[in-house]
Amino acid sequence: MLAFLGLTSVDELFDVVPEAVKLQRDLELADGVGEPDVLAHMEGYADRNRARSDRLVCFAGGGAYDHEIPSVTPALAGRAEFVTSYTPYQPEVAQGVLQAVFEFQTMVARIAGLPVSNASLYDGGSAAVEAVNLGTAATGRQTVWVSEGIHPHWRAMLGTFAVGTGHRIRTVPLTDGVTDWAAAPPGDEPPGVVLVGYPNYLGCLEDLGAVRALCDRTGALMVVGADPLAAGLLRSAGDWGADVMVGEGQAFGTPLGFGGPYLGLFACSSSHVRRLPGRLVGETVDVEGRVAYVTTLRAREQDIRREKATSNVCTNQTLMAVTAAVQLGWLGTSGLAEVATRCARATRYARDAVLGVDGVTPWADAPVVREFAVRLPRPADVVIERMADAGFLAGISLEGAVTDGDHGLLIAVTERRTAGQIDAYAAALAKAVA
């Protein structure tokens, strides 16, 4: 091949690179090794993770849940055609991904109770950021009211990105586990966006009717950060009158994976479809009139609109969207209701057991369905370490997450937890807080 190019060495290919900037040594990295050595190296890391769910029984949630992943989900979503393809730029040979995403969009829209869903965003937090960008653009107002019950990491991201966009992020505090809208910052201009969790970070169900009324009064867009699995039991965001639903879709077949890759969900009303961030798949026909799918309303996107695009997102989380479509197909209509109900039952059972432990008190009395917070007689960090010795990942410390959170513990109970595990957890907790 070199001869064909009239070259005598591979190095000549890089003659266009000025000598002055070329690396004059080898990279200081070990030489390549074979597959067994790679696996051994990575297994070494895996082995040093004590909190793996096959060693510590997982009671942690906070937007990342230890749900059942049936054999069919990785078997189908892991098919090489889904895993090793690129963004569907040539629809004639990308109908598989396009149709799977179309089905995903349909499922998310139905869960949200809203007519449009995009093809995914990076994670729940990035979806919240995009919703704020959409809402401020739609209302022309830069002020955003964010419930303190929104995931603390989402709130942190909103703060990070507001530096570039100029949005004013105002946190509205919680009282007794739910947002105290009366405590919203006085004297501000009316909000362009109101963002609330359902359930919120503490697992509590917020009064979304009051949020709708607030948005009607102020003219703000109502954005609900919904748990899409709990939505199997709960009224949908759209039914409550939300303009936008965002959420974390990890619960639908994606492993915990230390936090990524996850799945940002984004659904909205039809009136905002031209401001929708990211990719959208639409149904159409081919030249023979056969049903076909294609990415559409492309004029919103960065590769066409450049600096005037609605978002900079290009690569998204398509494989996780396909995973969710498979997992939701496996759950089906009855299974989504069933898993949400099982979580709610297990949560009830666990909450009763945990509140039976001396010195442990409820954080709030608001209703919960899949997660709940308690106050411990000791700092949560200490209790979490002690509980690990008993074989449990006890939950998430609320230190730094909400006001005065250091004795707070957030406990999630999925359909995978048995009565025996929960009883043992409560017994271990009694020792850990003693």
Added chain:
Amino acid sequence: MPEETTVSTTTAGAPGGRASSAPLLGRDAEPTLFELSHPGRRSWSFRTTGIPEVPVDDLVPAAHRRDAPVDVAEVSERDLVAHFTRLSHRQFAVDLGAYPLGSCTMKYNPKVCDTVAGLPGLAGVHPAAPASMTQGWLGLMVELEETLCEVTGMAAATLQPAAGAAGELTGLLLMRAWHAAQGRERHKVIIPDSAHGTNPASVTLGGYEVVTVPSDDRGCVDMAALRSVLDEDVAGIMLTNPNTLGLFEEDIADIAAAVHQVGGLLYYDGANLNAILGVVRPGDMGFDIVHMNLHKTFATPHGGGGPGAGPVAVSERLVPFLPGPRPVRVAGGGPDDGFAWETPAASIGRVHTWHGNTLVLARALAYILANGGDGLKRIAQVAVLNANWIRRRLHDAYDVPFDRPCMHEVVLSARKLKSEHGVRALDVAKRLLEEGFHAPTVYFPLIVDEALMVEPTETESPETLEALAVALERIAAEAAELGQEAMAAHPLVTPVRRVDEARAARHLVPTFDARG
């Protein structure tokens, strides 16, 4: 069927590497899962828990309860498996054959990385577990960060950004934070007219104004034009090097000096980093901020559109501004003292809900370990060799607007085919699909008419490259012989034929429920 529906597939030349044997039948549309649904069917099963069956009415207050279950679909596991398997057969992928989609670096993704991503000790870890219980993950991330810094010649990195565009915005916020720390506010960021669309979109979200500089007749940044827009209101410049024409910006040292002279920073868009691994490093070229696309350079699979991972590495002076928390070696500790989370002093904050697309990061580290320092350089060499071979091989059949040594990709043009025969780049791309190859990137970069951007990657064999070249030559000949109308009829044998994109936008059907 009319005569032009006959497909003459390439038989001349080497047989290697084509997916033309794939059973992409496509006679009928695959019904949606919703159409396959039948009341009462189900796939799900859950474990026996021993938890009392409290009625739903007692679990959820009436005001919050939904009236009816979410209508998802009701299918058996058998039908579910058949449906998604059939969908997968309607999808081209790297594992089927060559995917010379320029700028996207669709190289083969080694299977060992899949195994790594599935290890229970990595996949089963909750992201909020304390550092004391996740030392393996922190150690893995620190090793990857240090490796990426060595590859790029930078001081430290954040692994949080989930994709390239997220990395860009992170980088621009770092740029903003750095200028603010110098006590100044700047408003403009320069990008070349050949840049990816994510660059200007990210600049806007970073709160900056885009200033576009043209390319010169060699396809590189026009130095005179650059100097004319450089002033003390310029926060920085975003460059891809090699650029999107596949050309190395030979004036990079001058560009860096000129931008630095006005107090601006240089941002390296790592979309094409795969071309220079082990040969030249962004840090040594003068860049201050670098994002990497792990799904391109380090072969993590792209999943039909994502996930990616877009770590951002920075020079020493920008380290205090990195997103946090970030995994670090315990201060002053030895190799066995472990790792901790640390938020840099002047951190711009969090840019991901958790720690980044972590399982993608694990795949990338496995890929790097397998290749090693020696292998990474070999990757760049072979990628550049393959692209130049394609350039040379096809410069008679197609225009090569910048016909000089390229790096990892080459931009061809169908402008002659268009002016002489009315056949467009799009027609060439669609026709190529029938030959068992994915199409090149078309109509990008925007500054080339009828662009066909070919990135063969280092993982395709010479036989595959030969088969690809033969197919493209054949198509050019066909175009001349048959003309636009015949070419526009293709593809014929794909799962669907040309798709009515205008209708999709005009009569928007974004869900099954929106079907008329």
